[in-house]
Amino acid sequence: MTKLHPLLLAAALLAPAMPVGLRADTPAEVEAATLDPEHLDAGWRDLFATLAGHGAVASTFTERRWFSVRKEPVVLRGELRHSPERGLSLRYTEPEEQLMIIDAQGILLRNAAGRSRALKSDPRAPQIDALLLPVLRFDLAALDRTFEIRGTRDGSRWRLDFTPRTPELARTLGQLAVSGEGATVRQLAFSRGPKQRVEVAIETTQTGASFSADEMKRFFR
Amino acid sequence: MDARRQRLTARLLLLLGVACGIGWLATLDLSHKISTDLLDLIPRDEREPELMFARELATAAHARVAMFVLRAPDEADREAATAAFVASLRAAPEFAEIMTMGDTAAPDALARHLFEHRLDLLGPGWLARRHADWEAAGRPAPWAAWLAETTAARLEAFLARPEAMAFQDLIPADPLLLVPDLVAQVQALAQDPEEIAGRSLIWVRTRDDPLDESAQAPVIAAVDTALAAAHAIEPATTLQWAAISRFAAENRQRIRGELESLNFISFGAVLLVAAVGLRRLYSALHLAPVLLCAVLAAWVGATAAFERVHVLVFVIGSLLGGVAIDYGFYLQLQPPLHLGESYTAKVRRLLKPLLSSALTTVLGFLLLVVSDLPLIRQLGVFISAGLLGALAAALLWFGQMKTAQAEARGFLLRAWDPQRDLGRRIRVAALCAAAGVALVGPWFVRWHDDIRELEALPAAMRAEAEEVRALFGQGPGRTLYITRGATPAEARAALGRFLAEHAAHHPEASAASLGLALPNPDDHTAVVSHRRELADFPARLHEALARHGFEAEAFTPFVEAWTAWLASPPCGYDALVAGLHGALRGALALSFSTEPGASWFATVVDGAPTAFAPKDGATIALNRLESLNDLFTRYRISALRLSCLGLGLVGASVLAIYGLRRGWRIFLLPVGSCLLAFGVLGLLGQPLNLFHLLGAFLGVCLSHNYAIFTAENARWSDHPAPSVRLSALTTAVSFGVLAFSRIPVVAALGSTVALIVAAALLLVELAPPTARLPRGASRA
Structure with missing residues (x-):
């Protein structure tokens, strides 16, 4: 039986926050170079500092999931909220209302009726918050421990490729890529092959967002 | 019978009794006879199905589970140390199955x-x-x-x-x-990975019954060896573990330690106060054989009456010394009516108060034999046999001596009239204050029954066990249900009904089976x-x-x-x-059993326990601690009823023996001292449990003795009997020491008895001499 890998689940979630499809508007054609956190050039250093300093983020997204058994991708739409303190909240609005929260306590699913379900995963698997929340925070030091990071820039456009350092993580998570333009994240993608991938296109983005108490209660744990 | 022949007869009877007692104990396999299993305190035919099932589970494979949590500062070192720990456990024959969370x-x-x-x-x-x-x-x-x-x-x-x-x-x-x-x-x-991050969790099933004493030490030794292997890899490795074998061994060791030290302290305190209160030190030593015979009789009585006796009975029963010494004091300290009064004549004179106090107390304690709780039944027999043994031993021991008279020191003989010496106002104020506490304080009494108080485990070990169990998913945030059936198919059908019913009542809670x-x-x-x-x-x-x-x-x-x-x-x-x-x-x-006739499935429900009770009798909530605490509450109420009935019987006996007017005055002392003690505990906010109640029963019997001896003494003297003063002091001191025991049960008993005895002594001393003398009676 295939195990329930929270990382894959997170991939689906994070895709909104940043799925990776290597689209034409990303600088894929430019040779990516390995990034060493200790020896970043000023351009990358500034970009990471800017992205990490965004604080809370609110976005809308469109997620496309490719399955090997489907002819066309499954399309989901929703809202993304990221709070550096409270974690990531993905509210899917189409095709059905569903909320997913990834935070230091793990993954929580909440359906339209308000019923919550914590997803418990194989305890042997790496911790999802420890692996993926640093991606959202652009915590380079934490990311470097888990991933080999390669980056490429073409003018204001940039792309970061994260390759898991362990085979287990590579098997469950696949490749992760984040791309954007200037200080804006445009796309995030997870890929385990041409027929198994998730792409999330970030649409409107509001950085430095502040969430009301009601939003905190509704969208976070 | 001449005096010499009487002494010889007494000596022979005493020796015969002691020989029979020791002979009986020598024939017993004490390791089998004395149980340290907490579940032996629960009736085998307990009516509540969850308790019956808890007993079954506790004696089945579940009891053999041991859970280990290893920590080390560095993750790689922890994994290496865990591997060494597990390899060592695998090499030990004590373990049948070993699994790590990474396995x-x-x-x-x-x-x-x-x-x-x-x-x-x-x-x-x-x-x-x-x-x-x-x-x-x-x-x-x-x-x-x-x-x-x-x-x-x-x-x-x-x-x-x-x-x-x-x-x-x-x-x-x-x-x-x-x-x-x-x-x-x-x-x-599933385990919550967030909760176990940074730790290695190892689940083990031991091969032998963890309650088998001979199997406990090897398990503990094997764990020590495994930890040493882990330390060889990473010296900073720390281990937390929970296993019934470990707790049973620790419990037994600590209870045995308490048993030895409590007996010693109790015995020593009694002798010390006696030595201070008696003019000649050696006369205090004459009480030692009486105490030893009382304890011997109690052991013989309990072991003869029950197939297995819990070790707590002997711990609690060691308090018997405080009661048993009363008869020796009374016989020794009561002055002769005239010079040359023979021992036989003295005994004949004192036999009525001695028998009245002993038999009414025994009657009260024997009533506990009808209790549902084995511990109370065993205590009832233990103390009853001990009291009878103490009375017989006191009569025979002093009967085989040429002179059985001891003299109390001056402070015990001092005659005083509280009205004269204290002043009327102070005395009335003191009595009013006591009455106020006795009448108001009991209303503030708060009951709290917690079966964990039966354990002698140190708080740190208990906390460690709770932490380990929580990491293994057995924390208080989950409720475990068991659905049973004669066959797996029956149990599965019942499980379907239960899950449907549960979902209807708690649609928000997830139930997993x-x-x-x-x-x-x-x-x-x-x-x-x-x-x-x-x-x-x-x-x-x-x-x-x-x-x-x-x-x-x-x-x-x-x-x-x-x-x-x-x-x-x-x-x-x-x-x-x-x-x-x-x-x-x-x-x-x-998580499920396919035993013919006893198949079951476990269901875990996330969330704190609720009041949900499945209608289908096939499913029970197995929140064991809560169930056992409820059980203790039920037994406390049952014991309260029995105690009240016993007290009523004691009162009726006194009224029958001493008549309405005198009997009522005698009976007022134990009732008043008991209410005063409960009043003090209530006003202090001390939560009470079953064992405070048992202590109160013991204390009431003691104060009942004092009341009878005081009333009898009033015939011949205008001050309280020195035996009552000395007995109350020794008892208060010995039980007061026990109030500091590390075993909550013993501490509860000790503090309650000490308070009641102190209250009884206070009331005796505050009563004016005329009040002690029966109306219309004249001193001999």
Whole structure:
């Protein structure tokens, strides 16, 4: 039986926050170079500092999931909220209302009726918050421990490729890529092959967002 | 009978009694006779099903589980130390099964079995639910076609759900979503990885009964060896572990330590006060044989009356010394009526108060024999036998001596009139204050029954056990239910009813049971007809999947599995159960039982325990501690009734012996001192339990003795009997020391008895001499 890998689940979630499809508007054609956190050039250093300093983020997204058994991708739409303190909240609005929260306590699913379900995963698997929340925070030091990071820039456009350092993580998570333009994240993608991938296109983005108490209660744990 | 012959007879009788007692004890296998098992304090025929089941579980494989948590500063070092620890445990013959949370064998074996047998195990339930939907929809299309269309639509919707990504490799072989549905249902059984991060968790099943004393030390030694192996890799490795064998051994060791030290302290305190209160030190030593004989009689009585006696009875029973010494003091200190009064004449004179006090106390304690709680029954016999032994030993011991008279020191003989010496106002104020406390304080008494107080475990070890159990998913945030049946099929049917009922009452709570991996028996039977009707299901499904945008050819693994399933003969229910149970390892194997006549499934419900009580008697909530605490509350109430009845009997006996007016005055002292003690405890906010109640019963019997001796003494003297003063002082001191015991039970008993005795002495001293003398009576 295939195990329930929270990382894959997170991939689906994070895709909104940043799925990776290597689209034409990303600088894929430019040779990516390995990034060493200790020896970043000023351009990358500034970009990471800017992205990490965004604080809370609110976005809308469109997620496309490719399955090997489907002819066309499954399309989901929703809202993304990221709070550096409270974690990531993905509210899917189409095709059905569903909320997913990834935070230091793990993954929580909440359906339209308000019923919550914590997803418990194989305890042997790496911790999802420890692996993926640093991606959202652009915590380079934490990311470097888990991933080999390669980056490429073409003018204001940039792309970061994260390759898991362990085979287990590579098997469950696949490749992760984040791309954007200037200080804006445009796309995030997870890929385990041409027929198994998730792409999330970030649409409107509001950085430095502040969430009301009601939003905190509704969208976070 | 002349004096010499009387002494010889007394000596022979005493020796004979002691020899018989020691001989009886010598014939016993004390390791079998004396139990340290906490569950022996629960009646074997306990009426509550959850308690019966708790007993069964505790004596079955569950009791053999030991849980270990290892920590080390560095993760790599921790893993290496854990490997060394586990290797050492595996080498030890004491352990039958060892699993770490990183061990993939058990979950992989279960996952493989579930996947390979998904159509047999999960298919019937799935088909039954779909068939019910088809019926409910009014059979809108032929069954196979409708089922195919529904399956494709359901799969399409599933792919839009967050968890779909995790199952994408599985979907070609399981478009019915049998396994994802089960995974969603049993999520609560999984460990929360956040909670166990940074630790290594190891689950172990010991080979032998953990309550078998001979098996405990080897387990502890093997764990020490394993920890040493871990320390050789990483010296900073720390270990926390919880195992019944460890707690039982620690409990026994500490109780034995308390037993020895308490007996010593109690005995020493009594002798010390006696030495201070008596003019000649050696006369205090004459009380030692009386005490030893009392304890011997108590041991003989308890071991003869019960097949097994809990060790706590001996710990609590060591307090017997405080009561048993009364008779010796009274015989020794009561002055002769005239010079040359013979021992026989003195005994004849004092026999009435001696018998009155002893027999009424024994009567009260014997009443405890009808209690439901074994501990109380055993204590009743232990103390009754001890008191009778003490009385007999006192009479015989002083009877075999040439002179049995002891003299108290001046402070014990001092005659005083509280009205004269204290002043009327002070005396009245003191009596009013005592009355106020006795009448008001008991209303503030708060009862709190906690079975953990029976344990002598140190708080740190208890906290460690709770932490370890919580890490293994047995924390207070979960409720465990057990659904039973004579056969696995019966139990599974009952589980279905329970889950439906629970979902109706608590739709927000997730209930997980591995029993869900087995089909409901009715669904399993019905699947035979479904198999006949669904021969063309793969073809219909192929068409439906294509219509819903799927690559229909990708589902070849499912078609092959379905075809093979239809071609093979239906799998029998017993074979399904045996196959699933055989695939379980470690803790999972304890989640259900297939024992003939006693099959059951465990269900874990996330969230704090609720008041939900399943209507179906087959399912019980197994919150063991709560159940046992409730049990203790019930027994405390039962003991309270018995104590009140016993007190009533004692009172009636006194009234019968001493008449209404005098008997009432005698009876007022134990009742007043008891109320005063409870008043003090109530006003201090001390929560009380069953053992405060037992202590009160003991204290009432003591103060009852003092009341009788004081009333009798008033015939000959205008001050309280020195024996009462000395006895009360020795008892208050010895029980006061016990109030500081590390065993909460003993501390409760000690503090209560000490308070009641002190209160009784206070009331005796505050009563004016005229009040002690019966109206119309004159001093001899």
